[in-house]
Amino acid sequence: xxxxxxxxxxxxxxxxxxxxxxxxxxxxxxxxxxxxxxxxxxxxxxxxxxxxxxxxxxxxxxxxxxxxxxxxxxxxxxxxxxxxxxxxxxxxxxxxxxxxxxxxxxxxxxxxxxxxxxxxxxxxxxxxxxxxxxxxxxxxxxxxxxxxxxxxxxxxxxxxxxxxxxxxxxxxxxxxxxxxxxxxxxxxxxxxxxxxxxxxxxxxxxxxxxxxxx
Amino acid sequence: xxxxxxxxxxxxxxxxxxxxxxxxxxxxxxxxxxxxxxxxxxxxxxxxxxxxxxxxxxxxxxxxxxxxxxxxxxxxxxxxxxxxxxxxxxxxxxxxxxxxxxxxxxxxxxxxxxxxxxxxxxxxxxxxxxxxxxxxxxxxxxxxxxxxxxxxxxxxxxxxxxxxxxxxxxxxxxxxxxxxxxxxxxxxxxxxxxxxxxxxxxxxxxxxxxxxxxxxxxxxxxxxxxxxxxxxxxxxxxxxxxxxxxxxxxxxxxxxxxxxxxxxxxxxxxxxxxxxxxxxxxxxxxxxxxxxxxxxxxxxxxxxxxxxxxxxxxxxxxxxxxxxxxxxxxxxxxxxxxxxxxxxxxxxxxxxxxxxxxxxxxxxxxxxxxxxxxxxxxxxxxxxxxxxxxxxxxxxxxxxxxxxxxxxxxxxxxxxxxxxxxxxxxxxxxxxxxxxxxxxxxxxxxxxxxxxxxxxxxxxxxxxxxxxxxxxxxxxxxxxxxxxxxxxxxxxxxxxxxxxxxxx
Numbered sequence: 001x002x003x004x005x006x007x008x009x010x011x012x013x014x015x016x017x018x019x020x021x022x023x024x025x026x027x028x029x030x031x032x033x034x035x036x037x038x039x040x041x042x043x044x045x046x047x048x049x050x051x052x053x054x055x056x057x058x059x060x061x062x063x064x065x066x067x068x069x070x071x072x073x074x075x076x077x078x079x080x081x082x083x084x085x086x087x088x089x090x091x092x093x094x095x096x097x098x099x100x101x102x103x104x105x106x107x108x109x110x111x112x113x114x115x116x117x118x119x120x121x122x123x124x125x126x127x128x129x130x131x132x133x134x135x136x137x138x139x140x141x142x143x144x145x146x147x148x149x150x151x152x153x154x155x156x157x158x159x160x161x162x163x164x165x166x167x168x169x170x171x172x173x174x175x176x177x178x179x180x181x182x183x184x185x186x187x188x189x190x191x192x193x194x195x196x197x198x199x200x201x202x203x204x205x206x207x208x209x210x211x212x213x214x
Numbered sequence: 215x216x217x218x219x220x221x222x223x224x225x226x227x228x229x230x231x232x233x234x235x236x237x238x239x240x241x242x243x244x245x246x247x248x249x250x251x252x253x254x255x256x257x258x259x260x261x262x263x264x265x266x267x268x269x270x271x272x273x274x275x276x277x278x279x280x281x282x283x284x285x286x287x288x289x290x291x292x293x294x295x296x297x298x299x300x301x302x303x304x305x306x307x308x309x310x311x312x313x314x315x316x317x318x319x320x321x322x323x324x325x326x327x328x329x330x331x332x333x334x335x336x337x338x339x340x341x342x343x344x345x346x347x348x349x350x351x352x353x354x355x356x357x358x359x360x361x362x363x364x365x366x367x368x369x370x371x372x373x374x375x376x377x378x379x380x381x382x383x384x385x386x387x388x389x390x391x392x393x394x395x396x397x398x399x400x401x402x403x404x405x406x407x408x409x410x411x412x413x414x415x416x417x418x419x420x421x422x423x424x425x426x427x428x429x430x431x432x433x434x435x436x437x438x439x440x441x442x443x444x445x446x447x448x449x450x451x452x453x454x455x456x457x458x459x460x461x462x463x464x465x466x467x468x469x470x471x472x473x474x475x476x477x478x479x480x481x482x483x484x485x486x487x488x489x490x491x492x493x494x495x496x497x498x499x500x501x502x503x504x505x506x507x508x509x510x511x512x513x514x515x516x517x518x519x520x521x522x523x524x525x526x527x528x529x530x531x532x533x534x535x536x537x538x539x540x541x542x543x544x545x546x547x548x549x550x551x552x553x554x555x556x557x558x559x560x561x562x563x564x565x566x567x568x569x570x571x572x573x574x575x576x577x578x579x580x581x582x583x584x585x586x587x588x589x590x591x592x593x594x595x596x597x598x599x600x601x602x603x604x605x606x607x608x609x610x611x612x613x614x615x616x617x618x619x620x621x622x623x624x625x626x627x628x629x630x631x632x633x634x635x636x637x638x639x640x641x642x643x644x645x646x647x648x649x650x651x652x653x654x655x656x657x658x659x660x661x662x663x664x665x666x667x668x669x670x671x672x673x674x675x676x677x678x679x680x681x682x683x684x685x686x687x688x689x690x691x692x693x694x695x696x697x698x699x700x701x702x703x704x705x706x707x708x709x710x711x712x713x714x715x716x717x718x
Contacts, residue, residue: 105617107389117506190596
């Protein structure tokens with residue numbers, strides 16, 4: 001089946017998903033890539049043969065990227081960006097992303113810690129007024145973040161997956177599954193963290209250069 | 215209407231008008247402390263500016279007069295080519311909040327003024343260093359894309375004031391206000407003060423000093439100092455700081471003045487205090503004061519000690535301790551007195567963890583099969599997540615308490631220390647370095663996610679509430695409530711609070 005130019009190949013999509021989410025099992029990679037597990041497994045086997053990924057067996061096992069996989073991904077994902085001509089759009093989106101990232105980290109921290117009498121202590125989640133305030137701020141944030149994700153998706157289809165996953169996490173949190181804010185591998189913060197990594201990798205920005213205090 | 219108030223002992227305005235930082239400086243003046251001369255632009259100006267998008271009528275004239283007064287007091291000229299006046303511009307709301315513009319240093323150092331400062335001090339390197347600090351703090355305050363710095367000192371001042379006011383409405387600051395019930399129309403003050411230069415050679419410097427150890431409550435001055443540097447370096451953790459006690463050896467006169475200042479300030483607030491200070495050519499200046507704000511065992515110890523010292527009575531000591539303090543006092547902490555401290559960062563997820571150093575996530579995951587591991591990284595990315603999950607605790611050299619690493623560690627319920635600024639991680643050599651020492655991968659370390667200590671080996675850990683201070687405080691509580699039955703600590707405290715609330 002022919003790919004439109006903004007569509008990333010399955011092979012690169014699997015490699016790049018692993019690059020952005022880190023060491024993971026098949027199900028999480030498939031969820032990040034938005035592909036069926038069987039397709040993902042087949043691509044992983046090809047990638048392993050090329051020396052780009054390796055599999056660790058056992059209860060805590062899963063798939064991880066090798067150094068060569070990391071290098072290959074950097075080259076291929078930058079190549080895709082320029083082939084599609086999306087560098088300017090993605091760079092602009094990253095500029096919009098940066099202050100949002102700071103804001104989201106503040107919100108996650110406010111969910112986890114509460115400042116009382118000038119001292120930050122773990123939020124025991126015993127004050128529904130405070131918690132619903134934080135949740136409302138997450139919702140408002142979600143709308144503004146979605147605008148940036150939409151611009152990214154228009155430039156490169158693979159970014160659409162972040163919109164879907166972020167929306168899913170926030171919807172679940174709002175319906176009472178509060179661990180979808182920061183406490184899970186598919187929580188809003190985790191997906192956002194991966195989007196952050198994706199933007200840095202895609203634009204070739206080393207993390208130590210990116211906003212010094214993040 | 216007066217918009218601007220000189221920093222002096224005679225100012226009568228409240229903290230709501232002056233902001234808490236500005237008000238604190240007025241208190242310091244009243245106590246006879248050495249405070250650099252300056253003035254405060256009050257919070258009402260901010261509210262007006264945010265409403266109308268411009269300075270209120272009459273402010274320009276008042277600002278001109280205030281600058282002229284400051285020039286007269288210092289016998290200097292803002293932006294002048296001889297004896298130039300340089301100022302710091304700081305925000306000063308009634309509470310500090312994230313996202314607010316913090317400080318611009320050395321404002322007024324135009325190219326001419328910098329040349330003038332070089333001639334006056336005979337130290338061109340110092341003058342240029344000061345100008346560079348100005349340029350970078352100015353650019354940071356005005357935000358990306360507006361990096362052009364006017365070479366007119368008054369214009370610089372106008373822009374800096376606007377930047378402070380505008381930062382009141384950043385999304386981060388707004389979020390903070392929503393979360394903490396702070397009215398949006400409160401506004402921030404702006405503090406303009408003559409610069410004192412911590413970067414003027416070896417007998418100059420800057421630091422933060424606590425009247426009592428904020429980790430333990432012990433009655434020993436505690437803090438950090440940097441020689442030959444300016445203030446922002448301490449706060450941002452960009453530079454390597456030295457323990458405050460080094461000041462005693464290197465600048466005994468400054469040390470003595472600082473101790474006296476801390477004691478007098480404590481006497482006024484009747485509580486543990488901290489100050490930001492600078493010393494220039496061996497002379498001490500106090501730039502900011504804070505009181506209270508301690509937690510857990512430190513808060514308990516300070517309350518009991520202050521009662522013993524007669525600064526407060528036992529009732530006041532009881533009132534200062536809330537059930538929340540008792541809760542925090544149960545958090546395990548490293549007993550630091552005999553501990554071999556490798557480095558210190560910021561605690562961002564409370565608790566103590568002990569384990570072998572691992573420098574990569576893959577190694578942490580592997581090593582965790584044989585026992586607990588502490589993952590030590592420069593910063594974290596999603597590629598470190600499985601290492602974080604496998605580790606008992608995490609240390610990062612960079613990133614603050616709201617970094618991704620801190621958020622993830624808290625979500626996993628693991629102690630984390632961030633901003634351990636002098637720590638470097640050498641993955642290839644499988645070791646970490648800090649304070650001139652090398653710690654090989656596999657070495658046992660212990661971290662404290664409250665105090666931010668990273669300690670070599672297995673120090674003593676304070677757990678539970680075995681503190682003598684706690685038992686004394688609770689004995690006072692029982693005495694007051696007249697109830698000596700065996701109860702939960704929180705109930706004993708609450709019973710005393712109930713009695714106190716009924717008494718005038």
